[in-house]
Amino acid sequence: MPVIGIPVQELQRRVGEELGRDRLLEVLGDLGCDVEGFAHLRRFRCTRCGFVIELVGKEEIPPTCDRCNAPLRDDPKATSELAPLEVVRMELLAVRPDMFDPAGLARAIRGVLGEETGLVEYPVGSPVMTLQVDNAVRRPDSRRPHIVCAVIENVHFDDDSIKLLMKLQENLHWALGRNRKHASIGVYDLDSLQGETDLVYTAEDPDDYAFTPLGAEPGSPPVGLRQILAEHPKGRAYAHLLESFDRYPILRTRSGLVLSMPPIINSEETRVHLDSHRLVIDVTGTGSRIVQRTLAILVTSLLEHHPEAQLRTVTIQNATPSDDAARIGDGNGSAASVLTTPDLSLQTMTVDPAATARILGLPLDGPRVAALLEKMRHRVTTDGARLKVEIAPYRNDILHERDLMEDAAIAFGYRNIPRTLVPTLTVGKEIESTVIGEKLREVMIGLGFLEVMTLSLTSPEQSDRLLGLPDHPATPILDNPISGEQTQLRTSLLPGLLTTLARNRHNALPQEIFELSEVTLRDPGAETGAAEHLQLALAAIAPKIGFAECRALLESIAAELGWPLRLEHADLPFLIAGRAAWMLAEDERVGIFGVLHPEVLERLGLQNPVIAAELTVPIAGHVQSLRSYPS
Amino acid sequence: MARSLPPDQAQVLQALRSDEEKRVSDLADHLHLDQAQVSAAVVTFEQEGWVEIRTEEIEEWSVDPDLPRLADFVAPRTAIARALVTNGGRGAIPQVSQWTGLDPKEVGQAIRPFTASGLGKKEGGDLVVDEGALAALVADDASGPPPSDPATRQTWLATNLATWVGPEEAVIRNLASTGPRSRTALREDGFDVGTASTLAPLALPKNGFQVKVRRARYARLTAEGARLQSEGVEARREVNQLTPELLANGEWRSVTFRPYDIDLATERRWLGKRHPLQQVIARTRxxxxxxxxxxVVSPHVESGFWNFDALFQPQDHPAREMQDTFYMKNPGSSPLPDPAMVGRVRSTHEDGGETGSVGWRYRWDASKAEQNVLRTHTTATTIRELAKNPRGPRKVFSIGRVYRRETIDYKHLPIFFQVDGIIIDEHASFSSLLGTLAAFYERMGFEKFYFRPGFFPYTEPSVEVFIWHEEKQDWFEMGGSGIFRPEVTQPLGCEHPVLAWGLGLDRLAMLLFDRADIRDLYLADLEWLRTEPRCR
Structure with missing residues (x-):
């Protein structure tokens, strides 16, 4: 989870109340933020592009500018130092992207503190631009079918507010955009479009199209799309998103000035500067809901930061139909439509206050629930016995009435909720395998054996092959192991015990250990194709130990299970021939034991004899045959 | 009552006196015991306060018994003097060698004792006797005064000298017949030990005459010892081991058990113990x-359906990516359960279905639900149980291994234990959820809790559980919890609120057993398992 730093001073200023630092941390926690603490950021501005680099602790200036790629570290003139900034650092709360920046966070805090409650509505002005969607972006070879747009006029940036915009963009890319895959944002200087108000969203042939990407030296020649993906830092970072595309998405003016190649990089010509006053914003992506939501969060946040700004709309022609329509239809064939974006319409839902009181276990009536929801910045009106709730467009997490009940609980404060127990009496009961498992654990501890636990993921080398056995045919195999040492589930316990002895060569002898755990075997009759079997394994190492000692142990264990000791000669490569036996119960081979073969000892680097045994545990008195070893 | 002692000690005690010191070595000879046994006995008695020991240093003289002709030993200097007297009082070294039968080297070595003891002197190459000194030497034993006539005088001298015995000769002859003796004893017997101590080493080949300093120990009874002796001591056999034979024949009554040095290190006996994590599991259960x-339990290999879909986790959720979850190659998939239920789950994902939710708004894919994974939480277990029997009131829990695609380091393992629980009850509420979680952690020994809003796809409201660790003075996150969303419960046919939680047990074990490295739990050092103080 990425960590963000919210400027403390700005947050406190916006909250409007002189909030002590401890109280601030408390309120953030009560909202669900995972707060790390306070920190000071050192800040440097890239001389070329104005990008502000923030450094935590002993972090050094990066070799090149993250935005324009200018070399920074070796040239003292490449950066200028700004005043340090105190921030409160916290993990990004992915479900609440409206709280990623100081303004949005302050909006929420003012609500729970009761400073300012109810819904904030943001005025939406008339259309100022049109955007034509070309069918090319809906074709299977270049699918990024959804785009929404907005214009914001009369913004005035300073270092802090321009940085905040960039950070918000980055965080939204992560949280909603899934690293730009589902949604990516572009912000441009409207005045760089030379008066053009008609945009086109299309897909172009990468071998036959070029523009000047962000970070190129001003006036430098256009770069081919393929070359941008291969060479530009952002191109390299996000090239995988266009991997399967034959044509690459391009946002341009009707006359051909490129704004961006979504979701990779903007053009240098349309770059936003400190003195940009009119912004064009676009969000492209794979789903209509996610691009709409991302744009709504971004523009409402901008309006919070720039109260003097006006939001204007863009008319999207030939827009790709919404997900709902696409889901119901076949996706490509349904009629395209005209959209006006951004869409800041409110989501409406009703809540039953009585059900809210029941679910939370709190004595809440209608007005009380309404007041709590208003603290969470919703607009609440009465609708008979229910409450009608209007939800701001920046909230991305309200799917059901139940989500509003949680909002009410958060506004109430989890710390204020009394802790009770359900009044219903029920009777506790453990499963059969627990009962027998605990009994066998007691037997083994009574015999002086030390319990160990080993990893249940293993590899052929560490399991069957360690014992000189063929790979077990019923081994469950992972599709995406993270290391060569954990490629499968274990089918037997002994290899783990023997490895434990090998790891403890330096410790005093004798060593007597056991493990009681499940192994997993593929089983076509099992619902998911594999099933667990509870087994017991033991191993002991000592200078003088042999078959008789092992037989004696097995006799004790069998007796505790109520079995007479019945044995049969066993012939397995990891046990010395003639010193190995199967244990039988009800004519099933339920266990194997014997003296470990010197070859295995050598493989493990053990220099004393070892006895070992593994057996299945009968569940509810049912004998299970041992399938871990070839019989 | 008579004191009982081991037989040898009893013998020694009886032989000691309070009015007379007894030398330890004498006692040993006398009692036919080993000197070491007697020594040990008197040292024990001294520790008990029964005897006083005095230690004396003795100079012990001895001759090498292998040397020839010691019984009538004649020192080279005497032999030279006799030969010279017989041959006119003077002679060159080769002549003297011839006369005495000593080889010239022996003659040469004898010159210093010959001259130093005043028998004669060396003049040029000749040795010359000092007749006056010889006469004085033999005068005491001579039959009469030395004659004045030189010729007679020489005969007189030769005769007397032939029977004269030098002090070193006397001592050497005595030692040859008696064996080693102390210097004191020799002096007491009238030997001239002063002169002998100088001349004896010179008279014999190297190491033929030896002086050793020995310690002699003398013991005398104290008043306490004397009292003990007068009361009588009883001899008992001392044994190391109590044996079946001693018990069978009753002999144990007449033996003493040799006392142990209680500080002597013994080999530690190791206990069988429950593994620390199993202790936490048992306490949790x-x-x-x-x-x-x-x-309840459920399979470790689980379908995407039960691990994710039934929990309303959208199919493009990051947790479902190959990055975070282990997918199975074999067995690679599972059939989906009851089609009606699967249909309800599908429509709930897509548009909320009958649940009143707006849903996730995407096209649900059955093949993703069929894919097998290693279960990422035991919520897969409790949700199966909920589907099997959705009617409350019920309380269900499951403890088991879960799997996450993590690289092994001190903080992470791809496997860990969780406890999941659900309460299906029409009276269940968020308040009773917090109360149940607090009750559980109180049973595990914690007193302070912090409940923070949490965000999980399948619960609403959701809460993250923190416990306060008094020793470490910090909050520790234990897991997630909440009330299952209607999108989870309704498609499974459950109309009651369902409280649910999934709490990590390894982390709890690390806190309770103060481990910094999670690998200690599974790649254990037996020494730790044997000696961990919190496992006592």
């Missing part, structure tokens, strides 16, 4: 059983 929960 006990806590939920006591609260009326029923235990």
């Amino acid at each position: 006990q806590a939920f059983l006591e609260m009326g929960f029923e235990e």
Whole structure:
């Protein structure tokens, strides 16, 4: 989870109340933020592009500018130092992207503190631009079918507010955009479009199209799309998103000035500067809901930061139909439509206050629930016995009435909720395998054996092959192991015990250990194709130990299970021939034991004899045959 | 009552006196015991305060018994003097060698004792006797005064000298017949030990005459010892081991058990013990059983359906990516359960179905639900149980291994234990959820809790559980919890609120056993398992 730093001073200023630092941390926690603490950021501005680099602790200036790629570290003139900034650092709360920046966070805090409650509505002005969607972006070879747009006029940036915009963009890319895959944002200087108000969203042939990407030296020649993906830092970072595309998405003016190649990089010509006053914003992506939501969060946040700004709309022609329509239809064939974006319409839902009181276990009536929801910045009106709730467009997490009940609980404060127990009496009961498992654990501890636990993921080398056995045919195999040492589930316990002895060569002898755990075997009759079997394994190492000692142990264990000791000669490569036996119960081979073969000892680097045994545990008195070893 | 002692000690005690010191070596000879046994006995008695020991240093003289002709030993200097007297009082070294039968080297070595003891002197190459000194030497034993006539005088001298015995000769002859003796004893017998101590080493080949300093120990009874002796001591056999034979024949009554040095290190006996994590598991199970929960289990290889879809986790959720979850190659998939239920789950994902939710708004794919994974939480277990029997009231819990695609380091393992629980009850509420979680952690020994809003796809409201660790003075996150969303419960046919939680047990074990490295739990050092103080 990425960590963000919210400027403390700005947050406190916006909250409007002189909030002590401890109280601030408390309120953030009560909202669900995972707060790390306070920190000071050192800040440097890239001389070329104005990008502000923030450094935590002993972090050094990066070799090149993250935005324009200018070399920074070796040239003292490449950066200028700004005043340090105190921030409160916290993990990004992915479900609440409206709280990623100081303004949005302050909006929420003012609500729970009761400073300012109810819904904030943001005025939406008339259309100022049109955007034509070309069918090319809906074709299977270049699918990024959804785009929404907005214009914001009369913004005035300073270092802090321009940085905040960039950070918000980055965080939204992560949280909603899934690293730009589902949604990516572009912000441009409207005045760089030379008066053009008609945009086109299309897909172009990468071998036959070029523009000047962000970070190129001003006036430098256009770069081919393929070359941008291969060479530009952002191109390299996000090239995988266009991997399967034959044509690459391009946002341009009707006359051909490129704004961006979504979701990779903007053009240098349309770059936003400190003195940009009119912004064009676009969000492209794979789903209509996610691009709409991302744009709504971004523009409402901008309006919070720039109260003097006006939001204007863009008319999207030939827009790709919404997900709902696409889901119901076949996706490509349904009629395209005209959209006006951004869409800041409110989501409406009703809540039953009585059900809210029941679910939370709190004595809440209608007005009380309404007041709590208003603290969470919703607009609440009465609708008979229910409450009608209007939800701001920046909230991305309200799917059901139940989500509003949680909002009410958060506004109430989890710390204020009394802790009770359900009044219903029920009777506790453990499963059969627990009962027998605990009994066998007691037997083994009574015999002086030390319990160990080993990893249940293993590899052929560490399991069957360690014992000189063929790979077990019923081994469950992972599709995406993270290391060569954990490629499968274990089918037997002994290899783990023997490895434990090998790891403890330096410790005093004798060593007597056991493990009681499940192994997993593929089983076509099992619902998911594999099933667990509870087994017991033991191993002991000592200078003088042999078959008789092992037989004696097995006799004790069998007796505790109520079995007479019945044995049969066993012939397995990891046990010395003639010193190995199967244990039988009800004519099933339920266990194997014997003296470990010197070859295995050598493989493990053990220099004393070892006895070992593994057996299945009968569940509810049912004998299970041992399938871990070839019989 | 007579004191009982081991037989040898009893003998020694009887032989000691309070009015007379007894030398330890004499006692040993006398009692036919080993000197070491007697020594040990008197040292024991001294520790008991029964005897006083005095230690004396003795100079012990001895001759090499292998040397020839010691019984009538004649020192070279005497032999030279006799030869010279017989041959005119003077002679060159080769002549003297011839006369005495000593080889010239022996003659040469004898010159210094010959001259130093005043028998004669060396003039040029000749040795010359000092007749006056010889006469004085033999005068005491001579039959009469030395004659004045030189010729007679020489005969007289030769005769007397032939029977004269030098002090070193006397001592050497004595030692040859008696064996080693102390210098004191020799002096007491009238030997001239002063002169002999100088001349004897010179008269014999190297190491033929030896002087050793020995310690002699003398013991005398104290008043306490004397009292003990007068009361009588009883001899008992001392044994190391109590044996079946001693018990069978009753002999144990007449033996003493040799005392142990209680500080002597012995080999430690190791206990069988429950593994620390198993202790936490057992305590956890006990806590939920006591609260009326029923235990359940489910397979480790689980379908995407039960691990994710039934929990309303959208199919493009990051947790479902190959990055975070282990997918199975074999067995690679599972058939989906009851089609009607699967249909309800599908429509709930897509548009909320009958649940009143707006849903996730995407096209649900059955093949993703069929894919097998290693279960990422035991919520897969409790949700199966909920589907099997959605009617409350019920309390269910499950403890088991879960799997996450993590690289092994001190903080992470791809496997860990969780306890999941659910309460299906029409009276269940968020308040009773917090109360149940607090009750559980109170049973595990914690007193302070912090409940923070949490965000999980399948619960609403959701809460993250923190416990306060008094020793470490910090909050520790234990897991997630909440009330299952209607999008989870309704498609499974459950109309009651369902409280649910999934709590990590490894992390709890690390806190309770103060481990910094999670690998200690599974790649254990037996020494730690044997000696961990919190496992006592």
